[in-house]
Amino acid sequence: MQAKPLTLRVLDIVAILALGIATYMALNAPTERVMGEVQKVFYFHIGTAWTALIGFILAAVFSVVYLVTKDLKWDRLQLASIEVSLVFFLITIVLGSIWARPAWNTWWTWDPRLTTAAVTELIYIAYFMLRQGIDDPDRRARFGAVYALIGGLSAPITFFAIRLFRTIHPVVIGGTNPDADGGFSMTADMRTAFFFALFAFTIIFIDLFWNRIRLGDLQDKVEQLKLRVTN
Amino acid sequence: MFFQEPTPDTSGYMIAGYAITFLVMALYVASIYLRSRNLNKDMSILREMDEPAPVQAKAPSPVKKMPAKPGSNKPAKPVTKRSRKKQP
Amino acid sequence: MVNKATEIRSVTSDRTLSQGSFLKAVGAVVWKDLRAEFRSRELFSAMLVFSLLIILIFNFALELDVKTRQSVTAGVLWSTFAFAGTLGLNRSMAIEKDRGCLDGLLLAPVDRSAIYFGKVISNLVFMLIVEAIVLPVYSVLYTVNLFQPGLLIVILLGSIGYVSVGTLLAAMSVQTRTRDILLPILLFPVVIPVLLAAVKASSGFLTGAELADIMLPINLLIAYDIIFTAVALMVFDSVVEE
Numbered sequence: 034m035q036a037k038p039l040t041l042r043v044l045d046i047v048a049i050l051a052l053g054i055a056t057y058m059a060l061n062a063p064t065e066r067v068m069g070e071v072q073k074v075f076y077f078h079i080g081t082a083w084t085a086l087i088g089f090i091l092a093a094v095f096s097v098v099y100l101v102t103k104d105l106k107w108d109r110l111q112l113a114s115i116e117v118s119l120v121f122f123l124i125t126i127v128l129g130s131i132w133a134r135p136a137w138n139t140w141w142t143w144d145p146r147l148t149t150a151a152v153t154e155l156i157y158i159a160y161f162m163l164r165q166g167i168d169d170p171d172r173r174a175r176f177g178a179v180y181a182l183i184g185g186l187s188a189p190i191t192f193f194a195i196r197l198f199r200t201i202h203p204v205v206i207g208g209t210n211p212d213a214d215g216g217f218s219m220t221a222d223m224r225t226a227f228f229f230a231l232f233a234f235t236i237i238f239i240d241l242f243w244n245r246i247r248l249g250d251l252q253d254k255v256e257q258l259k260l261r262v263t264n
Numbered sequence: 265m266f267f268q269e270p271t272p273d274t275s276g277y278m279i280a281g282y283a284i285t286f287l288v289m290a291l292y293v294a295s296i297y298l299r300s301r302n303l304n305k306d307m308s309i310l311r312e313m314d315e316p317a318p319v320q321a322k323a324p325s326p327v328k329k330m331p332a333k334p335g336s337n338k339p340a341k342p343v344t345k346r347s348r349k350k351q352p
Numbered sequence: 353m354v355n356k357a358t359e360i361r362s363v364t365s366d367r368t369l370s371q372g373s374f375l376k377a378v379g380a381v382v383w384k385d386l387r388a389e390f391r392s393r394e395l396f397s398a399m400l401v402f403s404l405l406i407i408l409i410f411n412f413a414l415e416l417d418v419k420t421r422q423s424v425t426a427g428v429l430w431s432t433f434a435f436a437g438t439l440g441l442n443r444s445m446a447i448e449k450d451r452g453c454l455d456g457l458l459l460a461p462v463d464r465s466a467i468y469f470g471k472v473i474s475n476l477v478f479m480l481i482v483e484a485i486v487l488p489v490y491s492v493l494y495t496v497n498l499f500q501p502g503l504l505i506v507i508l509l510g511s512i513g514y515v516s517v518g519t520l521l522a523a524m525s526v527q528t529r530t531r532d533i534l535l536p537i538l539l540f541p542v543v544i545p546v547l548l549a550a551v552k553a554s555s556g557f558l559t560g561a562e563l564a565d566i567m568l569p570i571n572l573l574i575a576y577d578i579i580f581t582a583v584a585l586m587v588f589d590s591v592v593e594e
Contacts (some may be wrong), residue, residue, distance in 0.1 A: 041333045052289075056282065064271065070275035074281035076336045081285075119290045124285050149277055156541040163538060165527030180538065181586045183517065186583065187542045189292040194545040194572055232562045237289075247481055258310045 042242055049241035058226040065223075068136045076227055078128040080234035081121040082150075082239060088118030088238065089153065093185030096178035108174035109253070111181060112164075113245035119157050126150050145195035156184035170256070172179070198210050206264035355379050365539045377462040381470025385444070386477065399482045403436040407490060416537075421494055426554035429490065429498075430510070430547055433483060437514055438539060440478050442532045443579070460590060468519065468588040472581075476515045485506055500568070502557040508572040510550035513580065514543055520584040549573045570585040 037045075040263065055076070056093045064071035099107035129147055134140050160180050167173040217226065389395055410428045414420070431594035440484050446455040448471075487507075516588045518539055525534040556566035 056346070060282075069272045069274035071277040071281070072280050075287075086279050100587065117292075120288060124288050127282050127284055127288075128563065131277050131284070135272065135277050152544055154539050159537045159541060161531070163524070163528065163534065166530040166534060167526075168529075172527070175298070176528075177592045179520070179591055180526065182587065183520070183542055183580070186579065187545060190572075190576060190579075191548070192544045194548045194569075198293050241292070241296075248296055248300050248303070251300055251307070254309065255303050255306050258307065258314070262310050 034262055037247075041240075043248075044236070044240045045244065048237045051236045054232060055151065055230045055233035057227075062223050062226040063220055071132055071135050074128045076134050076230040077234075078132060079227070080124055082125040083231060084234045084238040085118040085121035085125060087190040088114045088121065088242075089157070089185055089188070092118070092181045096182040096185070099178045102184075105170065105174055105253075108177065109246060109249040111177065111183075113242055113249055115157050115160060116245055117241045119154065120241075121234070121238065122150065122154055122157075128156060145192055149188060149192040153184075153188045156188060157181075160184065170253075178191050194225070202217075355465045364528070368496065374463060374466050377460070378470045378473065381457065381467055383545065384567075385470070385474035388447075389474075389478065389518035395440055395447075395478055397482065398443065398482040399436045399440045399478065400485055401507045402439055403432050403482055403499055404489065404545060406432045406435055407486070408492070410455050411493075421496060422559055423496070423555065425490075426551045427497060429486070429554065430551050432486060433479070433507075433511070433538070434514070434547060436482055436535045437479055437511075437518060440482070441475060441515070441518045442476055442526070442535050444478070445519075445526040446531070449526050454592065461549040464589045464592060465585050467592070468585055469525075472519045473514055475519055476511060479511050479515055483511065496558070497502070498555050498558075503554055506550055506553040506570065506573070509577060513550075513577045514585055516577065517543055517546075518579040520588060521589060523588070544577050545572065548568075549576070571576070 059073050059076040062073060062076070092111045095107045095111035095114065099105075099111065126147070129150070133142060133147075160177060163171050163180055164177050167176060203230050211239055370564060372388075407428065410431070414428070448457075458464075487498045490496070518535075521538045521542070522535055525531060527540060528534055549572040551575065553566050553569040556569070
């Protein structure tokens with residue numbers, strides 16, 4: 034395989050460093066009074082959630098571009114984006130559950146955000162199952178693009194639909210009442226840790242995304258070579 | 265609001281949270297690494313099959329062998345050069 | 353089946369894409385499906401029997417005493433429709449593919465969207481007929497009056513949303529290796545807003561809630577129907593081309 038470009042190697046290291054620093058900052062941030070240490074998972078919870086959501090939106094954009102240009106490059110980008118976002122969002126959901134247990138005394142709540150998260154995760158798992166059932170790369174790309182688009186459109190609608198019901202998900206940013214069920218306001222230190230975590234996860238996402246794209250390129254090359262050799 | 269209430273010790277949950285985060289990410293990185301290693305292996309096997317190989321005819325190979333065709337014995341170099349250009 | 357496709361081709365072959373020919377093509381697709389189904393009734397009977405069985409299962413799965421019935425009826429109804437609906441969608445598309453109708457249709461010089469609309473309408477008709485039978489059966493079994501105009505409108509809107517996305521996804525899943533199994537996996541997560549809003553609006557009508565409260569989920573249903581029919585229309589071409 035072609036050697037990793039230098040930029041990517043540097044990015045790998047930067048990503049690991051960023052993760053380390055974010056962890057350090059998060060662990061040393063002031064402890065929240067009402068729920069204790071567990072609140073610190075919040076930094077990573079939002080970090081992964083934010084990047085994963087952007088990843089899914091990007092995937093929907095790639096869908097449209099692919100359907101218009103029919104260039105398989107966009108399909109590879111979409112696949113990488115969805116795979117990395119899927120992993121990140123899984124972390125989001127698990128951390129959300131771990132936070133919920135001591136904060137609201139339940140492992141799961143059917144509030145809008147968590148429920149939409151579960152539905153979204155299932156949509157993109159279905160995306161992979163769809164792709165697995167198709168052998169023709171062009172058809173696979175087309176169908177994947179269509180489904181990522183439909184899925185990407187329906188997830189936000191699901192979120193707003195569930196909002197018809199009451200939520201117990203904390204409204205953190207801008208929430209001035211620290212006594213709100215599980216909500217809390219952030220001090221300056223917490224804010225720095227929070228924004229750095231966001232930044233760190235963006236870098237990690239880009240790094241994993243790039244690596245995954247290269248894997249996709251390699252996969253395509255192997256497939257092409259296989260076709261050529263067995264003909 | 266009783267300010268005398270002690271902060272509950274939820275550090276166990278916090279540790280679980282961080283541990284899972286690192287674990288899942290490590291697993292994913294490992295998955296990418298393993299997949300690319302397997303693909304590289306496939307790549308080298310396939311490239312071998314592409315080569316003109318009297319040696320290969322004697323050696324047993326797990327992959328199905330094709331009878332040598334006049335046009336199929338291309339040297340590996342052009343493939344590498346072309347693909348290197350496509351490097352992101 | 354191929355004769356029907358030839359019919360459609362002859363109907364549209366000597367015209368360019370004028371509005372008349374578009375509607376004629378849609379009508380031809382719908383008519384072909386309805387006629388075939390009327391003769392064999394395989395889809396319809398399967399969906400109907402399946403729905404009744406589901407209601408039966410719910411009777412054992414849930415305590416449907418008089419009090420719970422009120423809160424749970426909407427959910428039971430929509431679960432039934434959702435599951436029976438996948439059956440209909442799957443079979444409808446599988447028939448197209450297996451008998452080569454789809455290829456015949458694609459060769460006709462019509463806008464692909466005519467095929468899409470045609471399939472959506474025929475799938476919708478099947479679903480509505482099944483619902484039209486399930487409703488009185490449920491009413492009788494559980495002594496609850498389901499014939500309120502509001503409820504019927506919700507059922508119509510919900511079915512439209514379900515079928516417009518379902519037809520598109522069925523067209524995809526029927527071309528994969530996993531076929532039938534894949535459709536529910538693809539469809540259910542994406543159609544959740546429809547189920548959510550439909551259940552909320554239905555139970556609103558059944559429990560006599562304020563109209564203002566019910567309008568919210570109904571508006572969501574309408575919005576969903578419009579958005580997704582439009583999107584499906586735009587991408588249907590990519591899904592059926594060879």
